[in-house]
Amino acid sequence: MDHYDQQTNDYMQPEEDWDRDLLLDPAWEKQQRKTFTAWCNSHLRKAGTQIENIEEDFRDGLKLMLLLEVISGERLAKPERGKMRVHKISNVNKALDFIASKGVKLVSIGAEEIVDGNVKMTLGMIWTIILRFAIQDISVEETSAKEGLLLWCQRKTAPYKNVNIQNFHISWKDGLGFCALIHRHRPELIDYGKLRKDDPLTNLNTAFDVAEKYLDIPKMLDAEDIVGTARPDEKAIMTYVSSFYHAFSGAQKAETAANRICKVLAVNQENEQLMEDYEKLASDLLEWIRRTIPWLENRAPENTMQAMQQKLEDFRDYRRLHKPPKVQEKCQLEINFNTLQTKLRLSNRPAFMPSEGKMVSDINNAWGGLEQAEKGYEEWLLNEIRRLERLDHLAEKFRQKASIHESWTDGKEAMLQQKDYETATLSEIKALLKKHEAFESDLAAHQDRVEQIAAIAQELNELDYYDSPSVNARCQKICDQWDNLGALTQKRREALERTEKLLETIDQLYLEYAKRAAPFNNWMEGAMEDLQDTFIVHTIEEIQGLTTAHEQFKATLPDADKERQAILGIHNEVSKIVQTYHVNMAGTNPYTTITPHEINGKWEHVRQLVPRRDQALMEEHARQQQNERLRKQFGAQANVIGPWIQTKMEEIGRISIEMHGTLEDQLNHLRQYEKSIVNYKPKIDQLEGDHQQIQEALIFDNKHTNYTMEHIRVGWEQLLTTIARTINEVENQILTRDAKGISQEQMNEFRASFNHFDRKKTGMMDCEDFRACLISMGYTMGEAEFARIMSIVDPNRLGVVTFQAFIDFMSRETADTDTADQVMASFKILAGDKNYITVDELRRELPPDQAEYCIARMAPYNGRDAVPGALDYMSFSTALYGESDL
Numbered sequence: 001m002d003h004y005d006q007q008t009n010d011y012m013q014p015e016e017d018w019d020r021d022l023l024l025d026p027a028w029e030k031q032q033r034k035t036f037t038a039w040c041n042s043h044l045r046k047a048g049t050q051i052e053n054i055e056e057d058f059r060d061g062l063k064l065m066l067l068l069e070v071i072s073g074e075r076l077a078k079p080e081r082g083k084m085r086v087h088k089i090s091n092v093n094k095a096l097d098f099i100a101s102k103g104v105k106l107v108s109i110g111a112e113e114i115v116d117g118n119v120k121m122t123l124g125m126i127w128t129i130i131l132r133f134a135i136q137d138i139s140v141e142e143t144s145a146k147e148g149l150l151l152w153c154q155r156k157t158a159p160y161k162n163v164n165i166q167n168f169h170i171s172w173k174d175g176l177g178f179c180a181l182i183h184r185h186r187p188e189l190i191d192y193g194k195l196r197k198d199d200p201l202t203n204l205n206t207a208f209d210v211a212e213k214y215l216d217i218p219k220m221l222d223a224e225d226i227v228g229t230a231r232p233d234e235k236a237i238m239t240y241v242s243s244f245y246h247a248f249s250g251a252q253k254a255e256t257a258a259n260r261i262c263k264v265l266a267v268n269q270e271n272e273q274l275m276e277d278y279e280k281l282a283s284d285l286l287e288w289i290r291r292t293i294p295w296l297e298n299r300a301p302e303n304t305m306q307a308m309q310q311k312l313e314d315f316r317d318y319r320r321l322h323k324p325p326k327v328q329e330k331c332q333l334e335i336n337f338n339t340l341q342t343k344l345r346l347s348n349r350p351a352f353m354p355s356e357g358k359m360v361s362d363i364n365n366a367w368g369g370l371e372q373a374e375k376g377y378e379e380w381l382l383n384e385i386r387r388l389e390r391l392d393h394l395a396e397k398f399r400q401k402a403s404i405h406e407s408w409t410d411g412k413e414a415m416l417q418q419k420d421y422e423t424a425t426l427s428e429i430k431a432l433l434k435k436h437e438a439f440e441s442d443l444a445a446h447q448d449r450v451e452q453i454a455a456i457a458q459e460l461n462e463l464d465y466y467d468s469p470s471v472n473a474r475c476q477k478i479c480d481q482w483d484n485l486g487a488l489t490q491k492r493r494e495a496l497e498r499t500e501k502l503l504e505t506i507d508q509l510y511l512e513y514a515k516r517a518a519p520f521n522n523w524m525e526g527a528m529e530d531l532q533d534t535f536i537v538h539t540i541e542e543i544q545g546l547t548t549a550h551e552q553f554k555a556t557l558p559d560a561d562k563e564r565q566a567i568l569g570i571h572n573e574v575s576k577i578v579q580t581y582h583v584n585m586a587g588t589n590p591y592t593t594i595t596p597h598e599i600n601g602k603w604e605h606v607r608q609l610v611p612r613r614d615q616a617l618m619e620e621h622a623r624q625q626q627n628e629r630l631r632k633q634f635g636a637q638a639n640v641i642g643p644w645i646q647t648k649m650e651e652i653g654r655i656s657i658e659m660h661g662t663l664e665d666q667l668n669h670l671r672q673y674e675k676s677i678v679n680y681k682p683k684i685d686q687l688e689g690d691h692q693q694i695q696e697a698l699i700f701d702n703k704h705t706n707y708t709m710e711h712i713r714v715g716w717e718q719l720l721t722t723i724a725r726t727i728n729e730v731e732n733q734i735l736t737r738d739a740k741g742i743s744q745e746q747m748n749e750f751r752a753s754f755n756h757f758d759r760k761k762t763g764m765m766d767c768e769d770f771r772a773c774l775i776s777m778g779y780t781m782g783e784a785e786f787a788r789i790m791s792i793v794d795p796n797r798l799g800v801v802t803f804q805a806f807i808d809f810m811s812r813e814t815a816d817t818d819t820a821d822q823v824m825a826s827f828k829i830l831a832g833d834k835n836y837i838t839v840d841e842l843r844r845e846l847p848p849d850q851a852e853y854c855i856a857r858m859a860p861y862n863g864r865d866a867v868p869g870a871l872d873y874m875s876f877s878t879a880l881y882g883e884s885d886l
Contacts, residue, residue: 027225027228027229027233028233028236029119029123030225031221031225031226031229031232031233032123032127032233032235032236033054033119033123034221034222034225035220035239035240036123036236036239037052038218038219038220039126039130039134039239039243040067041218042217042243043067044063044066044070046070046838046839046840047066047070049066051063054119054122054126055118055119055122056117058114058122059088059115059116060083060088060091060115061079061080061088061089061091061092061111061115062079062091064091064092064095064114065095065098068095068098068099071133071134072098073836073870074098076094076095076098089111089112089115092111092115093111096110096111096125099128099129099132102132104128104131106125106128107124109124109125109128127235127239130239131145134239134243134246135242138152138242140155146168146238149238149241149242149245150165153165153177153181153241156180156184156185157180157181157184159184160176160180160183162174162176165177167234168234168237168238168241169232169234169237170232172226172232172237173200173227173232174197174200175195175200175203175204175206175207176195176197176203178203178204178244179195179203179207180192181207181241181244182207182211182215182244184248185248189210190206190207190210200223200226201223201224201227204223204226204227205223208221208223211243211244211247215244215247216247216840216843217243217247220236220239220240221236221240265846267347271340271343271347271352274336274339274340275340275352278333278337278340278354278358279354279355279358281329281332281333281336282333282354282355282363285326285363285366286358286363286366288326289366289367290366292318292322292370292373293369293370296370296373296374296376296377297373297376299380301384308381308384308385309385311381312381312385315377315381330367333360333363334360337352337354337360340352394456394459397456398453398456398457398471401449401452401453402478404449405449405450409478409481409482409485412485413481413484413485413488416488416489416492417488419495421495421496421499424499425503425590426500426504426506426507426590427507427590429499429500429503430500432496433493433496433497433500436489436496439489440489443485443486443489450479450482453475453478454475454479457471457472457474457475506574506577507590509574509577510574510590510591512570513567513570513571513574513589513591513592514589514592514594515591516563516566516567516570517567517592517594517599518592520560520563520564520567520599521598521599521602523560524560524599524602524605524606525602527553527606527609528605528606528609530553531606531609531610531613532609535616537620537624538624538627538700538701539624539627539628540621540624540628542624543617543620543621543624546620547617547621550614554610557606564599564600564603567596567599568599574589626697627697627699630693630694630697631699631702633690634687634690634691634694634705635704635705635707636704637683637687638687638705638707638709639705639707641683641684642705642707642711644680645712645715645719648677648719649715649718649719649722652670652673652719652722652723652726653722653763655669655670662744663730663734663737663747664734666730667727667731667734670723670726670730671727677720684716687709687712691709729804732804733747733803733807736804736811737807742807742811747807750803750807753776754773754803754806757769757770757772757773757776762800763802763803764800764803765800765801765806766799766800766801767790767801770790770793770801770806771786774786789809793805793806793808793809830845836872837870838870839855842854842855843855
């Protein structure tokens with residue numbers, strides 16, 4: 001307190017000194033007005049307000065109290081909201097009392113002078129605030145306040161030519177001091193080499209513009225005010241320079257903290273972008289549905305068919321062009337939602353909850369409403385079109401029906417009068433009868449049309465249609481023609497039935513011939529095919545079976561010859577009937593194409609094929625005896641090699657899970673096994689040679705062994721792979737042991753635990769066995785923690801844990817992890833002793849995009865803390881990680 005009292009005495013002048021200064025140099029008052037106003041606004045904007053006139057806007061004390069709350073981070077007493085003088089004096093006194101509570105002695109500054117708008121007193125009060133809150137805490141090499149700020153400026157500008165900072169007035173007139181401070185900390189903002197000492201206006205404007213644009217330091221003075229004054233106001237310059245100090249101090253140590261926070265922000269920002277994309281896509285889709293449903297619910301009818309057809313075409317365009325992209329958007333929306341939830345879950349973040357009304361279920365409900373409206377609209381369109389169709393003119397109906405009927409009757413009389421049945425076969429007669437029956441059915445069906453035509457004509461007469469005579473004449477013609485068609489139809493039916501009876505007798509004989517000739521012809525074709533069939537046999541038993549079947553076939557040949565002679569007799573009987581009754585036969589037998597000549601030819605061919613088949617069966621029997629010898633030779637070797645491979649596989653498995661000796665001993669033992677396995681290769685090659693002979697002989701099975709060459713090859717390859725993989729696993733265990741500093745006793749303990757809980761003895765633990773193993777080793781965990789561990793030891797989600805993954809996990813469990821303490825350390829660097837971070841500090845210390853992202857995340861937490869626009873550690877960590885992360 002003594003130090004600050006001395007400082008206050010040094011830089012706060014008595015009331016008479018203020019009067020004398022302002023009277024001697026009015027330019028100082030102008031500079032102080034501008035500088036102090038800008039300084040106040042740089043803080044008031046954090047509270048969303050500003051001042052225009054420094055002696056007027058502080059008169060009611062409200063903005064004065066707000067300024068003190070912003071720069072101190074503390075709450076003042078509740079202000080009076082009345083507009084009377086007594087209320088204003090009360091508010092100003094609360095502000096002055098707060099300043100005094102900070103150890104500041106106010107000299108001749110009373111609330112009445114501030115309320116009355118006394119410029120001198122107001123400026124003095126603001127200078128006191130600036131001195132206390134912006135300059136007092138500056139400390140450089142055991143010097144503080146003004147001397148500390150001056151020493152900081154001298155240290156920063158020492159390397160720069162033409163810059164010699166000795167005070168806070170004349171030393172700053174050429175502008176190079178301001179430019180040097182900026183270039184020292186942000187060299188990319190100013191090309192210092194192009195600045196000239198004899199151009200102070202350019203230097204000052206450059207520094208002030210860059211500071212305002214890139215450093216968030218408001219423009220507190222005009223270059224002309226400084227250059228045009230013999231000695232610039234010291235308080236204005238100090239205020240301006242202190243803003244540069246606060247902008248640059250701590251930048252280097254904050255950079256590391258900022259980078260660390262940026263990493264957290266980058267992950268959060270990516271997820272935030274996915275959330276924004278989901279929200280936008282959901283909003284767009286819901287908006288489209290909202291706009292489309294009223295259109296589908298519009299049921300205003302049209303008076304013309306053309307207008308309704310246009311509506312139907314618009315609806316089809318909607319179905320074909322407009323809806324399909326939205327279906328894809330809806331599908332993509334669900335995919336994006338699931339992807340986002342997965343990313344958040346993998347980052348241990350809370351699940352994403354869309355805005356109210358934008359859940360996937362909300363989208364589905366809205367989509368269901370759309371499709372319901374769409375269905376109703378389509379039904380309405382079709383009903384309206386049908387309604388208009390029913391309103392077509394009645395006369396048009398008559399003309400259409402009459403034209404259709406006349407078109408149908410055209411040529412029907414000529415068709416009924418033709419005598420095509422006189423030269424037809426029985427099948428053609430039956431076809432003509434069926435056709436005639438169909439015509440009669442068609443004729444009966446058209447009876448209704450004739451009646452409808454007559455009814456429409458009658459209705460037109462009743463309505464006094466102007467062209468009723470022509471309608472009546474046309475209707476009478478249709479009725480007369482209809483009666484004539486009925487008479488011709490009856491006459492034709494009688495002629496067809498007489499002809500049918502004449503041909504049925506001949507047809508029965510044709511049918512009997514066909515029924516017996518077809519199966520006999522099929523038997524001969526089957527016999528020829530069997531007699532010429534290539535042998536596909538693999539055993540002696542099969543060829544013996546074929547020989548027996550062939551002998552049985554030869555025994556059936558006498559009966560077959562008798563059937564052949566009977567079929568030929570039926571054909572001869574048909575020929576006699578045709579000659580006797582002079583029947584006009586228009587063709588051959590309609591039921592079959594098999595002729596007697598063809599039957600005799602095939603029979604002769606069958607008799608020639610029988611001895612050829614006898615010779616082929618004898619030759620095949622000799623070949624099968626040779627194949628049996630090759631099978632026995634292969635089986636004898638395979639029955640030795642197969643069990644040998646299985647035994648070696650079991651021995652390697654025992655070595656990999658037993659704990660005899662060190663890992664190096666196991667490795668040496670396995671390499672000896674590998675050498676013995678490689679030496680066994682010639683026996684495999686010999687078996688391959690025997691297999692080659694079997695393949696060349698087209699032998700596909702072997703009852704003398706259960707081992708095929710493919711089984712032997714697969715077993716041999718698995719044996720080589722297993723020994724190589726087992727050697728590699730032991731080598732990896734040695735590497736893990738040496739890299740993690742695991743002792744042989746620990747390794748044996750890990751192996752013992754693993755073997756005990758490998759209940760199925762497969763060399764891998766399933767999930768439940770692994771859980772039991774962890775519990776036995778002292779782990780206490782819930783489902784979420786176990787799921788996390790499984791994601792480490794089984795990243796491919798196979799449901800099993802190998803021994804290598806097990807020892808990797810056990811060794812990694814002892815490693816230190818980067819915890820939320822680093823975030824706390826970063827926060828402390830940025831926040832300093834005040835234990836909170838402001839929006840200005842974030843914008844100053846972080847890259848622009850990361851700063852704005854962090855500020856947006858902080859918005860919901862503003863007001864929780866004592867300082868508006870700032871966050872303490874708990875709010876800061878909650879804004880970045882969520883309620884449950886830290």
